[in-house]
Amino acid sequence: MRLSNKVAIVTGAGAGIGEAIAVRFAEEGAAVVLADLNAAGAQSVADRITELGGRAVAIAADISDEAQARAISELAVTEFGGIDIVVNNAADFTTFGVEDATPEQWRRVLGVNVIGTALVSKHAIPHLKKRGSGAIVNIASMSGIIAQPNFATYNSSKGAVLTMTRCMALDLALFKIRVNSVCPGCIYTTATEREWTRMGETKEQWSARQAPLHMLNRVGEAREVANAVLFLASDESSFVTAAELMVDGGYVAK
Ligand SMILES: NC(=O)c1ccc[n+]([C@@H]2O[C@H](COP(=O)([O-])OP(=O)(O)OC[C@H]3O[C@@H](n4cnc5c(N)ncnc54)[C@H](O)[C@@H]3O)[C@@H](O)[C@H]2O)c1
Numbered sequence: 001m002r003l004s005n006k007v008a009i010v011t012g013a014g015a016g017i018g019e020a021i022a023v024r025f026a027e028e029g030a031a032v033v034l035a036d037l038n039a040a041g042a043q044s045v046a047d048r049i050t051e052l053g054g055r056a057v058a059i060a061a062d063i064s065d066e067a068q069a070r071a072i073s074e075l076a077v078t079e080f081g082g083i084d085i086v087v088n089n090a091a092d093f094t095t096f097g098v099e100d101a102t103p104e105q106w107r108r109v110l111g112v113n114v115i116g117t118a119l120v121s122k123h124a125i126p127h128l129k130k131r132g133s134g135a136i137v138n139i140a141s142m143s144g145i146i147a148q149p150n151f152a153t154y155n156s157s158k159g160a161v162l163t164m165t166r167c168m169a170l171d172l173a174l175f176k177i178r179v180n181s182v183c184p185g186c187i188y189t190t191a192t193e194r195e196w197t198r199m200g201e202t203k204e205q206w207s208a209r210q211a212p213l214h215m216l217n218r219v220g221e222a223r224e225v226a227n228a229v230l231f232l233a234s235d236e237s238s239f240v241t242a243a244e245l246m247v248d249g250g251y252v253a254k
Helices: 016-027 039-051 066-080 103-131 152-175 190-198 203-213 222-233
Strands: 007-011 031-036 055-060 085-088 134-139 177-184 244-247
Touching: 007 016, 007 066, 007 103, 016 031, 016 039, 016 055, 016 085, 016 222, 031 039, 031 066, 039 055, 055 066, 066 103, 085 103, 085 222, 103 134, 103 152, 103 177, 134 152, 134 222, 152 177, 177 222, 190 203, 222 244
Parallel strands: 007 031, 007 085, 031 055, 085 134, 134 177, 177 244
Antiparallel strands: none
8 A cells, every 4th residue: 555654635525536536545545634615525535435444534625715724734633643645636617818807706716726725735734844754746737838718717827836836845845745746638527527518518529629639539537647646645756846747648748
């Protein structure tokens, strides 16, 4: 087991990629704190992990609120005695071009994706320092690198996550805390389901448009992202920090 005796926080763990990460970590022996706006979603994933013999606890939290972000770390310490790993996965999917986005929409997407990632990390870092080592994995996106039509709000937030990751890695290296980001391509989740519904498409129609944009000519699965996050969270990546791991089927390089 690659995460034996480790305690991990996963935000946005009530669905999609966060759910897959929480389950994958539990399979590898980690005790997992699942945080999500959607309390029922997080609780049902935690229940599934527990039924399979793992250790998990759920908490309802909006990561853009500092008190709620702090409560995630407090729960990890109360329930499991410390924190070794933080996965900042929760995200807001407000997508507008600059001409259309309102200040409130900008505040929401940056408030969750950038400030929320910072706040969850801020309150976990003192506990990682106490352990003498740790790993933070920020889920960014290929959207943080490329331009996409009418996605300026979301893509800007993911670009900021990539830069924040490098800055955090520099500040925390002294404490043997590694900080890396993962950039998924198109992955089947509840978020992409909302996207094809918004476009008035079926899953098949949406997939037929998206698949050829990836060198591997398909859309990815959440577990494929979870496996990459597991690598960055585990000691197998002990000399990797400030990296951007593409899990995009070759989308950006194409
Ligand atoms: N699905 C993709 O194609 C794709 C591609 C690139 C990057 N990503 C990134 O992967 C991550 C997960 O995306 P997903 O597709 O699984 O999304 P999803 O919408 O399926 O799941 C996201 C979860 O985060 C939760 N959440 C949203 N805002 C929150 C908040 N303020 N506080 C706490 N929880 C909150 C939601 O309730 C939901 O359960 C995100 O960071 C996203 O930007 C996804």
